[in-house]
Amino acid sequence: MKADGFCDAVREIGDLRLVSGGDRMTPEQIADHVREADVYMTGHGTTPLPDILAKNPGRLRYVCGITGTMRPFVPVALVEAGIKLTNWGDATAGSVAEGAMALLLATLKGIHEHTQNARANGWGLPEDATGGLLEGLKIGVFGCGVIGRRFLELLRPFDSIVRVYDPYATDVPDWCERVHSLEALFQDAEAIVLHAGWTPETDKIIKADLLRRLPDHGVIINTARGGIIDQDALFAELKSGRLRAGLDVLEPDRLPPDHPARYWSNVILTAHQVGQGWPGRSNRIQKYHQYALDNLRRFTNGESLRFIMDVERYHRST
Amino acid sequence: MKADGFCDAVREIGDLRLVSGGDRMTPEQIADHVREADVYMTGHGTTPLPDILAKNPGRLRYVCGITGTMRPFVPVALVEAGIKLTNWGDATAGSVAEGAMALLLATLKGIHEHTQNARANGWGLPEDATGGLLEGLKIGVFGCGVIGRRFLELLRPFDSIVRVYDPYATDVPDWCERVHSLEALFQDAEAIVLHAGWTPETDKIIKADLLRRLPDHGVIINTARGGIIDQDALFAELKSGRLRAGLDVLEPDRLPPDHPARYWSNVILTAHQVGQGWPGRSNRIQKYHQYALDNLRRFTNGESLRFIMDVERYHRST
Numbered sequence: 001m002k003a004d005g006f007c008d009a010v011r012e013i014g015d016l017r018l019v020s021g022g023d024r025m026t027p028e029q030i031a032d033h034v035r036e037a038d039v040y041m042t043g044h045g046t047t048p049l050p051d052i053l054a055k056n057p058g059r060l061r062y063v064c065g066i067t068g069t070m071r072p073f074v075p076v077a078l079v080e081a082g083i084k085l086t087n088w089g090d091a092t093a094g095s096v097a098e099g100a101m102a103l104l105l106a107t108l109k110g111i112h113e114h115t116q117n118a119r120a121n122g123w124g125l126p127e128d129a130t131g132g133l134l135e136g137l138k139i140g141v142f143g144c145g146v147i148g149r150r151f152l153e154l155l156r157p158f159d160s161i162v163r164v165y166d167p168y169a170t171d172v173p174d175w176c177e178r179v180h181s182l183e184a185l186f187q188d189a190e191a192i193v194l195h196a197g198w199t200p201e202t203d204k205i206i207k208a209d210l211l212r213r214l215p216d217h218g219v220i221i222n223t224a225r226g227g228i229i230d231q232d233a234l235f236a237e238l239k240s241g242r243l244r245a246g247l248d249v250l251e252p253d254r255l256p257p258d259h260p261a262r263y264w265s266n267v268i269l270t271a272h273q274v275g276q277g278w279p280g281r282s283n284r285i286q287k288y289h290q291y292a293l294d295n296l297r298r299f300t301n302g303e304s305l306r307f308i309m310d311v312e313r314y315h316r317s318t
Numbered sequence: 319m320k321a322d323g324f325c326d327a328v329r330e331i332g333d334l335r336l337v338s339g340g341d342r343m344t345p346e347q348i349a350d351h352v353r354e355a356d357v358y359m360t361g362h363g364t365t366p367l368p369d370i371l372a373k374n375p376g377r378l379r380y381v382c383g384i385t386g387t388m389r390p391f392v393p394v395a396l397v398e399a400g401i402k403l404t405n406w407g408d409a410t411a412g413s414v415a416e417g418a419m420a421l422l423l424a425t426l427k428g429i430h431e432h433t434q435n436a437r438a439n440g441w442g443l444p445e446d447a448t449g450g451l452l453e454g455l456k457i458g459v460f461g462c463g464v465i466g467r468r469f470l471e472l473l474r475p476f477d478s479i480v481r482v483y484d485p486y487a488t489d490v491p492d493w494c495e496r497v498h499s500l501e502a503l504f505q506d507a508e509a510i511v512l513h514a515g516w517t518p519e520t521d522k523i524i525k526a527d528l529l530r531r532l533p534d535h536g537v538i539i540n541t542a543r544g545g546i547i548d549q550d551a552l553f554a555e556l557k558s559g560r561l562r563a564g565l566d567v568l569e570p571d572r573l574p575p576d577h578p579a580r581y582w583s584n585v586i587l588t589a590h591q592v593g594q595g596w597p598g599r600s601n602r603i604q605k606y607h608q609y610a611l612d613n614l615r616r617f618t619n620g621e622s623l624r625f626i627m628d629v630e631r632y633h634r635s636t
Contacts, residue, residue, distance in 0.1 A: 133594075135412050255436070276427070
């Protein structure tokens with residue numbers, strides 16, 4: 001809850017009680033604190049709620065989450081016990097889609113290779129580097145949910161040739177071609193952009209045989225989840241210099257110090273921050289804070305909540 | 319004339335004669351070669367034509383240029399003498415506009431700072447760095463010609479707040495606000511994108527007093543010409559770390575070895591190459607080659623040429 005104005009705004013809706021030191025409490029102590037509240041707010045850095053709350057939630061009726069996945073913070077038992085749970089919904093779809101566009105353009109044009117070469121007293125792309133235009137580029141997009149659709153809106157005026165694969169989407173934008181397998185998506189693509197969720201079904205689904213279908217200098221952009229890709233297979237293609245990548249996410253999310261991928265000139269790494277806003281700019285309350293405040297007001301007024309997570313959405317939101 | 323297929327395509331239209339060693343010829347020798355041709359083709363790397371051709375052009379009736387500015391290659395005296403001259407017209411507008419989008423997004427999100435920090439065994443943006451979203455960002459665009467308009471098309475779905483300054487444009491897109499001075503453009507902008515031509519009027523027109531109007535972490539993107547900016551003033555703001563910049567062009571266009579700007583973490587330099595395509599990809603003939611071929615065919619058929627440079631356009635195209 002970094003935004004200065006956010007806590008003040010919560011206080012206008014109800015009594016805000018900030019509890020710190022949760023990481024030094026027993027489950028029973030945590031549960032006791034939470035049982036005294038009608039609403040519990042959770043976000044990155046908050047202590048996970050204990051399972052025991054599900055059996056005896058006390059006053060608790062609503063957990064208002066201000067991140068995407070709730071799994072690290074809220075046990076599914078609470079949802080099953082009928083406690084309402086919401087997350088940030090589509091609040092960050094725009095910023096993730098923007099981040100994917102930034103990585104796609106920067107990777108394609110070798111922005112990082114330019115920077116490195118300038119520092120080595122070179123000028124321009126090194127001999128073995130490859131630029132590229134989005135105009136006319138054949139792009140495959142995996143995932144056509146909220147973020148994927150927003151990405152496609154941003155991509156549209158660039159006049160790329162776009163194919164989309166998403167087995168669950170009811171439709172895809174009419175200017176894109178829909179394909180019905182990942183094999184078809186990779187077969188005729190020069191760049192692949194991932195906007196799928198990370199589920200047991202998609203775990204490591206991008207394997208060596210798919211990557212091999214991309215042409216030399218082909219591009220992989222991942223702002224979704226690292227676990228969607230077989231990272232060993234991808235790193236082999238990147239280490240050899242055959243493919244290029246812009247990776248906001250990895251599995252695990254952070255590379256160890258001195259990992260060779262830190263130094264590969266064909267890879268941009270943005271540490272799961274590429275969708276980040278300009279801190280302190282106009283001191284605006286972020287969209288996900290606005291959504292949380294809106295849901296708190298709705299709860300207080302007995303209105304229906306937005307972005308409710310049932311058990312299925314709980315498991316699907318990663 | 320790098321594209322393999324280009325010379326072959328020219329040969330289908332007329333007799334192509336390639337003359338090399340022009341840099342070791344006298345003006346009279348060069349003129350003698352050119353006088354034997356109906357059409358002379360010129361591009362980056364070709365020997366400048368001598369003034370004396372204007373008085374005695376021989377057979378020459380048309381100079382088909384395949385770059386933007388013609389000033390380094392063709393003396394204005396030839397245009398004044400009635401020799402037809404064409405350039406690449408709007409062939410590269412899309413790629414320059416794309417390059418400006420790439421630099422804007424990469425600079426705003428600190429792509430290069432991520433890369434540098436990852437190599438220093440850090441992770442994520444350094445403490446003193448600043449990311450940013452295009453969504454809601456206040457952007458000032460200077461220049462609403464062919465490139466500026468294409469840039470605005472690409473920018474539109476990002477939902478920025480856009481103001482445009484161009485004293486010569488008949489109109490600006492209706493979703494942008496038109497302002498009537500550079501002072502007004504800079505006063506309320508968080509990022510400035512330059513798409514103006516470099517003329518005596520715009521030479522060093524972006525000076526310290528304009529730059530000072532930008533907020534801390536404000537962004538300057540230049541894919542137009544380095545000479546539009548008072549580079550000493552810009553470099554002072556960049557050296558101090560107050561502003562950020564993505565610069566495809568400089569004046570002169572190349573930084574000397576060990577110039578400190580090569581190492582500034584708030585600057586991306588792309589060596590006038592950010593609009594470059596993917597070399598060898600599908601071995602496609604570039605759009606500006608297509609335009610040149612089209613004009614050669616038109617000339618052969620006695621049809622009117624596209625992108626004719628009269629004296630005014632000759633001086634304005636930089």
